[in-house]
Amino acid sequence: MVAQRSEPAREVPRPPPFPRRAGALVAGYAVSSYGNYLNLIALSLFTYEVTGSGLGLGLLMALRLFAGFLAGLAAGALAARVGRRRLMLIADVCQAAAMVVLALCVRSASEGLLVAVVIVLGAGNTFFTVALRSAVPVMVGSGARVRANGRLATARSLATVAGFASAAPVIGLAGHGAAFAVNAASFLVSAAVIFFLRLPTDEDPTDEDPTDKYEADKHRTDEATSLPQGSVQPNHVAVRRIWTAVPALLLGLILLRGVDALASSSHNVALPVVAALRAPQNPAAFMTQFWASWAVGTLVAHQLLKGRQASRMEGRWGVRALAGGTCAMSLCFVLAFTGIETPLLLMAIVCLAGIADGFTEIVYTSRLQAAPDRERSRLFGLSATAETCGFALGMVTAAAALDRWTALTVVGVFHGLAFCGAAVLLLISLNGRRKAGRKPA
Known part of the structure; x- marks a missing residue:
């Protein structure tokens, strides 16, 4: 009796390893997110004290969101012009400076100062988020981006709970100025991590054309444009067909x-x-x-x-x-x-x-x-x-x-x-x- 030869089991492809340095980036992001959510409570309460009305609080919060809305329209072009890493650094430093000024002027803050602060915070947060999310595939590799996004989402979620939970004790024990100072420090920690890690954030234009890479990836999915067997299509035509379907x-x-x-x-x-x-x-x-x-x-x-x-x-x-x-x-x-x-x-x-x-x-x-x-x-x-x-x-x-x-x-x-x-x-x-x-x- 001839022994049957068993075929080797097919190995399930594993995702590529997660870069160790990217873990420090996630930690820095968690720290800055914690400061953001702590400040969300502290700034709201402080704004209400300064303006003395719910209408003033609502208008300033709306202004913050409107600044983020406008920043989103310009974030893509700005990231392409100055680079994603530099844009993240600028956003962190500007937000830290705004919070330092507010912490120092907490006893004499005016509505005008609050207007300037919320504009910086709204625009800075949008610029940083757009630059970070779009840079993830370059920093960790396209194959590891799902794990990176998961870690970033987890870090933000935990920071949300910690920021909300610690807002009352921090403000009650040390006042609004201390909360603003903590937020400023969190931005500086994030900026320091980005500055010293020096992770790549923008693809080298001399590398393989990202459009070609995107086309190849798309053909591996069921969204790809099907072609008759044996047909040959020029590269620029394929790219055009993909882009007419993607938007x-x-x-x-x-x-x-x-x-x-x-x-x-x-x-x-x-x-x-x-x-x-x-x-x-x-x-x-x-x-x-x-x-x-x-x-x-x-x-x-x-x-x-x-x-x-x-x-x-x-x-x-x-x-x-x-x-x-x-x-x-x-x-x-x-x-x-x-x-x-x-x-x-x-x-x-x-x-x-x-x-x-x-x-x-x-x-x-x-x-x-x-x-x-x-x-x-x-x-x-x-x-x-x-x-x-x-x-x-x-x-x-x-x-x-x-x-x-x-x-x-x-x-x-x-x-x-x-x-x-x-x-x-x-x-x-x-x-x-x-x-x-x-x-x-």
Whole structure:
């Protein structure tokens, strides 16, 4: 009897190793994010003290968002002109300088000084975020960008909880000036990490044409333009055909993220109201538990996606994953505001919302990073503009709606819009797949 020869098992491709130096970049980003969220509370309270009215606070917060909106329009061109690394350094240093000035002038601050500070913070945050996200594939390699995006999302989530939780003790014990100084120091830490690491952030123009690389990657996915067998197509024609298909898809993804930001503003506005009703003696503790559960969910999302091949994000799987994750996130946030009495069940639902939120952010960021280097910064600038616009519009309309409707109604309506937008994108993606399957071979 002849022994059968067993075929060797096919090895599952593993993602490339994550650069060690990039871990320091994630740590620096976590520190600056912590300072941002600490300052979000401190600056809001301080602005209310200086202006003496909710209208003044609202106008200055709107100005901050508007500065970020305008910065998003110019971020792509500016990153291409000065370089992403230099743009991140400039953004960090300018924000640190603004916070140092505010910390020194805390006793004599005027409305004019606050206007200047919020403009610097709004524009600086957008410039830094656009430059960082578009530089990730260059800093860690295209194959490791999913893991990098997951670590950055996790770092920001943990920083959110730490910043919100420590705001009250820091302000109560040391005052607003100390909180502003901590924020300034966090920006300087981030700038120092970027300066001394010297990670590459822009592709060398003498390297392989990124458009050709992008074309090759696209042909490995089901989004690629199918050609008859044996046909030969000139390179410039192939690139043109790809670019005529990409804008519509990316525009749909970017618009969905804008609607997602609009929906997210509703639970950010409604949460303090619910916290005051559910835990009148200590609403801050309720909010901390809420955001901590959400942060745990984003950490789980990173663990689920860190082994996923980056090329998967570029095909229809990425579109369906983003749409499905947005639907799940919206449903979970609506459930969280239905008045669930059991704390563990509430925290579990919020954790699921965090998983879906982190999942969609990682998939979306990785998808945009698949674009050619020379287009990536412009795409992220457009994305920042859409997200800022959606969040600003949502903050205003959700706050006004809370005067007439319950928190559940407001959150349900806003997240219902995100759910419907994601469902439409999902149906379009599935319909496109069915049409592709009916094409003759």
